[in-house]
Amino acid sequence: MSLATVYSRALVGVEAPLVTVETHISNGLPGLAIVGLPETGVRESRERVRSAILNARLEFPSRRVTVNLAPAELPKVGGRYDLAIALSILAASEQLPMERLAGCEFLGELALGGELRSVSGVLPAAIRSRDCDRLLVVPVDNSNEAGLVKGCRSGYAGELKEVLQMLVDGTVLPACLPATQQSQDLVKGPHTLHDLANIKGQSLAKRALQIAAAGGHNLLLKGPPGTGKTLLASALPELLPRLSEDEALEVAALRSVANLKLELTDFYQPPLRSPHHTATPASLVGGGVRALPGEVSLA
Structure with missing residues (x-):
């Protein structure tokens, strides 16, 4: 399959609208293009994502890769989409099973070595993810924040490899600590x-x-x-x-x-x-x- 879809969340004020990360791989000169009103921080995701995939011992497609962040009229800021972009590229290149991605949302900035770095606005994203009944995957540094939302199915990972193990092997990610356990x-x-x-x-x-x-x-x-x-x-x-x-x-x-x-x-x-x-x-x-x-x- 040369087309893949992964879900993430933007940050607009105190709201976290859904962002659909669509990736298409086609014939042509090798390259990665990101469209959908990305700002500088998002455009720089190309190099972070490429390095993270290679350092995870996976193959970056040697074809033309187009990533669309929809809806296009929504401003996209920061590196919060790095993880979703990387997973959509791997799914479009048939290195990940697409069906495992349908019920999940992903947030996190990628380091060049594949580590996941924290992002802002995880709590509004967890609230909206709970309403959609999807599993929210966040960096380990954001786990306490995501766990404050009762009823939100969330898990955390420290690096890209851990997320890949969940999607390929069915490994269960550690659950974010729910508010009922933290309240004491x-x-x-x-x-x-x-x-x-x-x-x-x-x-x-x-x-x-x-x-x-x-x-x-x-x-x-x-x-x-x-x-x-x-x-x-x-x-x-x-x-x-x-x-x-x-x-x-x-x-x-x-x-x-x-x-x-x-x-x-x-x-x-x-x-x-x-x-x-x-x-x-x-x-x-x-x-x-x-x-x-x-x-x-x-x-």
């Missing part, structure tokens, strides 16, 4: 925020904090430097109820999209953000060439 550690993590009971004085301000937390009101703290405004604000999350499962996943998804480390020890703790007074509008509300969440969204 997540809830009991050490508290890094301040307890309102340990703050001396400021009785009026503490009363205002309690009212704002109980009623869900906005609160403005005003005063000269050194009077305890930041200290009082850091105590507010301890007064708020723990996040629900969906709320915690939404907060974690925003951090994943922003390429920030997930705070698993305070997974159900309401987020607290402390932007500097010189923060730019873009850092507050988000934006940039590649739109990222700002402090408002992260809070």
Whole structure:
């Protein structure tokens, strides 16, 4: 078969739309062309994928290889499609069974030696993959993130060879740790925020904090430097109820999209953000060439 299809996920804002990686091998001068609105990072996948396949002791097709990332109108950024592109090339060249790929989605950047490197936005992809009831294969460094989504069938691998063993020999990949097993550690993590009971004085301000937390009101703290405004604000999350499962996943998804480390020890703790007074509008509300969440969204 000279045509193969593999599924992956893009990252657009906080959404992870499906991307179909189509590969066709035809007669002609040897070469690899990637189409479908790829940006520089995706176009550079050609060399990473070629080296990873060769270092996995497999054959890179010596014919014309065309890879299409559909839908074409969706911008493609980064190396998150490397693994899917490599597998689609191997399937199109009949080095992999195509039927094993139908129920899977693949995310991961390939190193030249075939190792899988982590990518951002795995959590939104895991949520959408769960809705489609497909197995999501991610790099080992993203396993904790994918395992936070209950009901998502996910596995992780450290290199391309491990994924090939799963597809060819039926080897079962290690499952990403589900949230039900992590929740005990997540809830009991050490508290890094301040307890309102340990703050001396400021009785009026503490009363205002309690009212704002109980009623869900906005609160403005005003005063000269050194009077305890930041200290009082850091105590507010301890007064708020723990996040629900969906709320915690939404907060974690925003951090994943922003390429920030997930705070698993305070997974159900309401987020607290402390932007500097010189923060730019873009850092507050988000934006940039590649739109990222700002402090408002992260809070």
